[in-house]
Amino acid sequence: MRYISDNQRDESLETQIRAIKEFGYAKGYEIVKVYQDKAKSATTDRRLGFQQIIKDTTKYKRKM
Numbered sequence: 001m002r003y004i005s006d007n008q009r010d011e012s013l014e015t016q017i018r019a020i021k022e023f024g025y026a027k028g029y030e031i032v033k034v035y036q037d038k039a040k041s042a043t044t045d046r047r048l049g050f051q052q053i054i055k056d057t058t059k060y061k062r063k064m
Contacts, residue, residue, distance in 0.1 A: 037049035
């Protein structure tokens, strides 16, 4: 899920989060964490939320 621009309102972000959670639950997935980089360009990986996904994924792989 992506929060596209700084022109969107916070309610728009909450609507997107709610929609993806509903979709995931309907497909049998468990949503354990939501990562956000509000209105940040995806042209760089220097975003806090993105970096946290990488860290968490690496941590999870070590536990396997």
